[in-house]
Amino acid sequence: QSVLTQPPSAPGTPGQSVTISCSGSSSNIGSHDVYWFQQLPGTAPKLLIYKNHQRPSGVPDRFSGSKSGTSASLAISALRSEDEADYSCAAWDVSLSVWVFGGGTKVTVL
Amino acid sequence: QVQLLQSGAEVRKPGASVKVSCKTSGYTFTDYAIQWVRQAPGQRLEWMGWITTATGDTRYSRDFQGRLTIMTDTSASTAYMELSSLRSEDTAMYYCARGVEEIVLMVDSYYYYYYMDVWGKGTTVTISS
Numbered sequence: 001q002s003v004l005t006q007p008p009s010a011p012g013t014p015g016q017s018v019t020i021s022c023s024g025s026s027s028n029i030g031s032h033d034v035y036w037f038q039q040l041p042g043t044a045p046k047l048l049i050y051k052n053h054q055r056p057s058g059v060p061d062r063f064s065g066s067k068s069g070t071s072a073s074l075a076i077s078a079l080r081s082e083d084e085a086d087y088s089c090a091a092w093d094v095s096l097s098v099w100v101f102g103g104g105t106k107v108t109v110l
Numbered sequence: 111q112v113q114l115l116q117s118g119a120e121v122r123k124p125g126a127s128v129k130v131s132c133k134t135s136g137y138t139f140t141d142y143a144i145q146w147v148r149q150a151p152g153q154r155l156e157w158m159g160w161i162t163t164a165t166g167d168t169r170y171s172r173d174f175q176g177r178l179t180i181m182t183d184t185s186a187s188t189a190y191m192e193l194s195s196l197r198s199e200d201t202a203m204y205y206c207a208r209g210v211e212e213i214v215l216m217v218d219s220y221y222y223y224y225y226m227d228v229w230g231k232g233t234t235v236t237i238s239s
Contacts, residue, residue, distance in 0.1 A: 003154065033212070035225055037155075044205055044229045045147075045155065056227065088155055092212075092223045098171045099147075099157035099223075 004028065004089050006102035012079045013110050020105045022072045022089035028100050032092045034072040036065055039086040039104070048087070049074060081109050112136040114206050114230035121236045127194040130233045132206030134187045140164040143209030143224040144189035146180060149232075150202040160209050160224055161189060196237045203232040 005023040012018040022034065034052050037045035047056050049065035052072065062077045072091075076083055089102040117131040132144060145160040159170035161180040170178050179192045189206060209224030 032214070032223075033225075037226075044232050045207075045226075046229065047227050050225060050227070090155070090226075092225075094214075094221075096172075097169070098173075099145075099226075101155040101157070103154045 004091065004100055004102035006087075006089060006105045008103065009106050009108065011108045011110055012076075014079055014081065016079050017075060017077045018079060018107060019076075020074045020087055020089075020107070022074070022102050024070050024072075024091055024100070025093075026070060027095035028070075028091040028093040029067065029072055030070040031094055034065065034067050035090045036063075036074045037088045037090065039088065041085070045088065076107065079107075079109055083107055084109050112208065112228045114208065114228060116204075116206060116230040116233045119234040119236070121238060122196050123239055124197055124237055126196050127192060128196060128235050129190055129192040130204050130206075130235070132189045132191070132230055134189070134208070137208075139182075139184060139187040143211065144180070144182065145207045145209045145224060145226055146178075146191045146204065147207060147226065148202040148204045150199070153202075156202075158191070158204075163189070193235075196235075198237050201235065201237045203234055205232045206230045 010018045036049035038048040039045050052067040053065045064075045086104040088104045093100045113135045115133045120128050122128050140163045143160045146158040149155050161168045177194050182189045207226035208228040210227050213222045
């Protein structure tokens with residue numbers, strides 16, 4: 001399966017901002033919306049961003065998403081300790097007819 | 111509120127099958143698809159397939175073709191995932207997720223997929239001899 005590429009880690013201090021990148025190809029990010037999921041330690045994924053930049057009800061506006069070409073980004077501003085989690089990007093891949101996921105980026109609040 | 115309640119942990123021997131249930135509540139079952147995604151220890155999420163609950167139509171990842179069956183009991187608002195010919199590499203957490211339809215318009219046609227908006231808590235499946 002084709003996969004999306006994310007950095008494995010993104011450290012930050014409280015109050016800072018961190019940005020996580022997600023790189024794909026023309027058959028996934030280049031032609032479809034990007035979704036971001038947050039996985040707190042030992043829990044199921046939770047939809048954080050949908051359709052590139054939309055936030056589900058209840059997600060703070062400290063979380064924002066963007067997309068350009070075959071890459072996407074998730075930004076977390078005013079970092080808080082409860083933001084420590086794994087963040088994964090995902091997109092539908094039209095060539096493979098599967099969802100492809102990034103490997104996850106672990107955000108650590110120092 | 112919307113909830114997806116999954117069945118408990120399972121242990122199977124190589125070559126056996128496992129069936130995991132996903133009981134939904136808080137919404138009209140047939141208005142959304144159900145998808146299955148798994149995550150092996152320390153690995154990325156891996157999409158397995160979906161079922162369009164209104165019609166029973168299924169789509170499976172080629173990686174599971176022939177081994178995976180997704181089905182529903184509409185009267186019980188419950189979806190099931192059955193994986194056969196299990197091997198050690200199938201040891202993972204298995205999640206069901208509600209699927210929201212996205213339609214992609216092309217010049218002279220269209221296709222659709224579902225994105226995952228609400229997830230179950232997961233079911234651990236361990237394959238061990």
